Amino acid sequence: MSTGLLETRRLVARYGSVEVLHGIDLSISPGEIVVLLGPNGAGKTTLLRAISRVVATRGAITLAGVSIGGWSGARTARAGIGHVPEGRGTFPDLTVEENLRLGGLARPKGRRSTTREDLAQVYATFPVLADMRRRAAGLLSGGQQQMLAIGRALMARPQLLLIDEPSLGLAPMVTQQLFEVLAGIRGEWSTSLLLAEQNARLSLRIADRAVVLAGGRVTAAGPTADFRDGDVIRRAYLGEAAGDPVEDEK
Amino acid sequence: MNTHLRRAVPIGWAAALVIGVVVPFVVSDYDLLDLTRMLAVAMAVAGLNLLLGHSGQISVGHGALFGLGGYAAIILVATYGWPWWSAVPVGGAVCLALGLLLGVLGLTMGGANLGLLTIAVAAIFPLLLIRLKPITGGTFGIFMAHSPIEPPAWSGLTEPQFGFLVCLAALALTLLVLRNLVTGRLGRAFAAVRTSTLLAAANGVNVNRTKLMAFAVSAAVAGTGGAFYALVAAIAVPDSYLVPFSITLLAASVVGGSRTWAGSLVGAAIVIYLPKLAENIVGAESAGNWSQLVYACGLVLTLIVAPSGLIGDLSRLAHRATGPQRGRTSSARIPCGPGQRGSPQQADVRPHVGPDREDTHGALQK
């Protein structure tokens, strides 16, 4: 019996009649950073969406031991799963601060009182947001929007934060900075992180564990140290890690 | 199996035509007038079908176009002594012109504004009729002692019989023309525009011209129907063409099934006979209100239960029953990826309804 914060067993997801995930076993422990690697179309985004319950699935999925399979997206978010979607999903006409406040509205009841402190903490983590708090989010640069989206998700005080392709469309310098911040998040905000990312090099540097997805299946998984050798990833990307999906032993 | 059904459709139409030709000789002249009015209304509904079902545009003003065609024709006949067969095309032509104008305006304004524009026309039209009293006869309108569509002496037909046959022929011709229009090259352009303006533009379809053409033809057909209606009834009054009538036509198109031509007959039958039915049940005084309520409920039910309309969904059922096939009605529904209606991940089904969509049109016009 695992003590994972999030557990999925044989998770299957489909869009209409097209099955996209074919039985994913995943386990994330409290405070852990896991990176989800894989080529385009491997099912990374779908897996994140399945976890945040905006895609219909079969199979078991539990958060801190509680089954969330039948929950709505909104309820799941309130229960402590933050999700920074692909393309960031900021509200362009709302100001930066309104975006962040909106994030704060989703937090569990017990944590309402610390909203103000958390807002200050977001601004401390991303100082650039503090400078632009009154500006419409649509006017921010790509990197700033990404920070806003992450800050907004943190305002909900998630136990688990899912981030989809944070580096997408960002300049290398900005990506570098962003990953430095991401590495610090789990300590400052006491949350686990599940990162779907194309940039294997940077994400492997900050993650504890990597899971490689290809064709809707887990093709490799293990501590990031195992993946430092580029060949392992390459093979996993190509789906050559034959046989059963690798079970991760903790 | 499907080929059977496909073959059955023209046979069905031929049978309907035969029955149509027999009807005037078995039905009383009094009842025949209602049937003739139904045929005229069916023309307007068919025009609306072209617009709504095939080019994906809306008009809440076809009642006004129907009225305009009627007034144009009856004025020419009653005031200027034209023969009916030359007045009817003029009625259609006047509406074609107005349709072009409205279409251009609507396209320039973009997006949902066509709805606004057409309902404005529907609202202003009766006011104009009352205002232009010297031409239109004001509130009392124009009426004639009997229908100017008179049978030639040699035929031995009564006036209602002849009127019915003329309208039947006109409707048959109209449906044939419309059908050929949407099955041809233009039909494919229509389908492309309806599915996605962006896609159509990317495939070299001139989106604006296609939409404009649909609107103009639809208006002309409605006007022609209106001309027949007014001439058969030998009367045109502003009260017949108020906004609710325009909405009723829209309802008829949707309820009958805006992508089937048979639907236009069903829709028109509802328009004509529902108020009569209501009158028998609740009396003349509130019959209009009750039938309006029934329309509304029927419209809502159709939207929710049978989005392809009565005929549309019936024929889809028939197709399903007769084996695997590319259903003629269902082929129009192009799945739009993983966010289709009814799929469970509704949170993502409705990205950017509203302003964005409107601007999609706006941007294309640039």
Added chain:
Amino acid sequence: MTELLQQVLDGLSTGLVYGMLALALSVIFQGTGMLNFSQGEMATLSAYVTLVLTQAGVGFWVALPLTVALSAGGGALIERVLVRRLEGAGELSLLTLSVALLLGLNALMSIIWTTDPRTFPSPFGKGLIEFAGLHMTVQQAGSLITLLAVMAATALLFNRTSVGLRLRAVAQNPASATLLGQHQGLWLMVGWAVAAAVGAFAAVVAAPVLTLSPGMMAFPLLLALAAGTLGGLSSRVGAVVGGVLIGIADNLASRYVPGLGRDLAIVAPFALTALVVMLRPAGLFGKTRTVRV
């Protein structure tokens, strides 16, 4: 000059009614993407409810909040029961639904209360206010103040409260709002409730002047649609400003354009709207966005 100012003032007070309806249209349009042709009928029904309540002996100032609450409930119900089912069915279906609602509510009111116009008591009493040669009835002034107050309250609701924040978020990006724990359906319902309540104020304030009949709001709604288009339905401020402009244009046209007169003056606001929209497709305050593929 005084004459012109007087016309503008009169236009302003009717224009606020259009602006109010347009505000309701805008709230629904932003939330559900639906151009709600039945907004006028919904508002008229609210006015009938007020009339019924006052005739039953309830004081006007008690009947008004009751009506507003009932209207909000009705609006929410329509969203939940009807609009929700057409989710994702497209603009045309939603427009058709709103037309069906227009037809249905109109028929329902005609059946219950007949189409005969009824006098609707003015809550503000009779009388005339004069100032610098301009005059205004107490009813006009009262409705002006009421509408401005309601608009201010609506603005506060949307811009200063967390309810408003959620409403705006769900309207802008429902998928993202879900990921932030907002129940999309709930907030769309609340949006409809707000719109219905706003419309109720418009009707109750306009009814003493227009006299109450099932078709009372038909022309105001048309003008509100024009107002929303003129100002931009994607902007609440735009809708209100559009309403005021339309009201003034309508009034000036009926007074100064030869041959138009009271009945055909409605042409002027539509011409104005068409002109503006041709130059700015999204309306005066609307946001133009490029196509996102």
